[in-house]
Structures are given as structure tokens and as C-alpha cells.
Amino acid sequence: xxxxxxxxxxxxxxxxxxxxxxxxxxxxxxxxxxxxxxxxxxxxxxxxxxxxxxxxxxxxxxxxxxxxxxxxxxxxxxxxxxxxxxxxxxxxxxxxxxxxxxxxxxxxxxxxxxxxxxxxxxxxxxxxxxxxxxx
Numbered sequence: 301x302x303x304x305x306x307x308x309x310x311x312x313x314x315x316x317x318x319x320x321x322x323x324x325x326x327x328x329x330x331x332x333x334x335x336x337x338x339x340x341x342x343x344x345x346x347x348x349x350x351x352x353x354x355x356x357x358x359x360x361x362x363x364x365x366x367x368x369x370x371x372x373x374x375x376x377x378x379x380x381x382x383x384x385x386x387x388x389x390x391x392x393x394x395x396x397x398x399x400x401x402x403x404x405x406x407x408x409x410x411x412x413x414x415x416x417x418x419x420x421x422x423x424x425x426x427x428x429x430x431x432x433x434x435x
Contacts, residue, residue: 303428304335307342310420310431317342318368320418322405324348325356328425334362343368345418347405373405382411 311317319336321329324346330353333344345368346353353370357363364370376382383398392398401407409421413432420431 303332303425304339304341306428306431307332307336308339311342314342314419317420318345318418319343320345320347320409320412320421322347322409322421322423323425324370325352326425327356327360330356330360330362332425333367334360337362337366342419345369345371345412347371347373347409349374371408373403373408376402376408382408385415386411 307319319333319342321333321344323329325348329346333346336342336344344366348370350370350372354364357367371377379402382402383395386392386398386402387395390398392401402411406421406423409418409423412418413421423429
């Protein structure tokens with residue numbers, strides 16, 4: 301089963317699924333995101349530097365407006381709330397340590413998943429991880 305088939309199968313029974321790609325500026329991710337959006341399989345969030353992501357989108361003719369979002373892990377929106385939640389849930393008292401943790405793309409993506417902001421975090425395309433189990 302190829303990557304797109306795996307994502308199709310996962311999304312089939314979900315209402316408005318949202319995928320989050322940790323390596324959002326990678327060409328293979330952009331190509332896969334384009335296919336997902338063209339087939340209207342799911343919404344797509346890409347993590348990465350906005351300029352790099354938008355440059356790749358332009359290169360592979362993926363209109364930026366089709367994306368659900370692009371989030372720069374070094375400056376995510378709602379950073380203050382994310383930090384407060386992280387510190388409260390983990391018991392972390394060092395704000396600088398919590399900030400460093402949150403700015404890691406994988407940690408940010410997992411936080412978005414735990415909050416219910418996205419339905420599946422795809423860390424890497426090689427290998428493509430299994431989707432979360434649907435309840």
C-alpha cells in the first residue's frame with residue numbers, strides 16, 4: 301500500500317480530517333500534500349519555516365491558500381498558551397526549558413495532536429508511520 305492509499309484508507313471514515321506533517325518544507329511532503337488536497341482527502345498543516353514551505357509550494361504548484369496552515373515551530377501562534385499548558389501539565393517550572401521543548405517541531409506537532417487540533421501527525425514519510433487508532 302503506498303502512502304496516499306494509506307492516508308485515503310485512514311481518512312475514509314473521518315469527518316474533516318487534518319494531517320500535520322512535521323517535515324513540511326520537504327519536497328516529497330509537498331508533493332504528497334498536493335495530492336491529498338487535490339483529492340480532498342484531508343486538510344493539511346505543514347510545520348516549517350514559512351518562507352521555505354511557501355517556496356516549495358510555489359515550486360511544486362501547490363497554492364498556499366489550499367493549506368489548512370503553515371506553522372513555524374520557532375514562532376508558533378498561540379505560543380504563550382502552549383507554554384502555559386506544557387508547564388502546567390508537566391510540572392515544568394523553567395520557562396526557558398519549556399520554550400525550548402515546545403519549539404522542537406515533533407513536540408509541537410504532538411502537542412497539536414493531544415489538543416485535538418490535528419488528527420494525525422506524520423513525522424516522516426520514510427517510513428510512513430501508522431495512523432492513530434480511531435475510537
